[in-house]
Amino acid sequence: MPAAAVSAVSVADLGASYGAAPVLAGVDFELATGELLAVLGPSGCGKTTLLRCLAGFERIEAGRISLAGDVVALPRVHVPAHRRQVAVVPQEGALFPHLSVAENVGFGLRRRRPGRVARIRECLALVGLAGLGERMPHQLSGGQQQRVALARAMAPRPPLILLDEPFGALDAALRTDLRQAVRRALKEDGATAVLVTHDQSEALSVADRVAVMEGGRLRQVGTPEEVYARPSDAWVAQFVGEADLLPVLGTTPDGRVRTAAGAVAGIGTGTRAVVRPEHVRLTQGGEGVTARVVDVEFRGHEHLVALELPDGTAVRARSLRAPAPGSVVTVSLTGAVALVD
């Protein structure tokens, strides 16, 4: 029998506070080697504090943190940051301005380490900056500087890389490009990483698993698909993606749930249906419930249509066409919706 694999990161019942104010409570998760976890939550929920506890910048008040099977934090035990060797990529790269790109990437590698130059070159290639080693940081764009910061973090092959809103300072188009580049680089190098973000599309598109945090607690930890399609509660449903919660009015003879927007297959049990805009089909006439178009938001590739159902319930739909505000359309539900209480 092979020995059970040791988690790269194990956090058990973690609690932390600043003075008398509790910030984290009962935080539990495990991370396998090579896994990428996104911690997703609104501003002030404790994401940065969690990273600081993992890195060793904060002491913990309850619970335990282990890295590769070694306990690094207990309420009375604190392995300092430099001995944990966890790498941090901050929001803005904080590169050394007087060092070249290659010297920045090699900063954590001992001068005489065999293969140092090759590892620097490899990390620059992993982040898509092959050939730019001789540049100075000010000769790079903001996105390129963040890539260098990631290469610098990866170079010594740390047991864990922490990324704190690494795309926060960049504009929208660049963020989308960079997040896939970051995911690719971490995966190709087999790095274990925790990324914090308040941006749900970022968390869903980058991570292997997402930990949804609110008020210092993890409400759900799961794959992006699980968190989106099977949210554990109403808060997660509405924080991760767009959702309208429609009361379940009963069940149909074939086992679907009835709502004010029509019947639909339900996943799990609960008193409310998590209806996302892609579940709502709009037609002109035909079978369904009539609804009034309240508002239409242009999204570039589609429209988000706000609707009012006959009983006054609000629901949103995705639509390629833009119905006129005030007009009446027919609504039906498609796919399968999660049920929550």
Ligand SMILES: Nc1ncnc2c1ncn2[C@@H]1O[C@H](COP(=O)(O)OP(=O)(O)OP(=O)(O)O)[C@@H](O)[C@H]1O
């Ligand atoms: N050094 C500190 N001293 C006291 N309170 C702090 C300190 N740092 C953070 N806090 C408080 O702890 C809570 C959690 O902060 P934290 O920075 O971990 O949240 P966050 O989720 O990372 O937020 P954001 O997304 O805005 O960065 C907040 O209420 C914050 O005001």
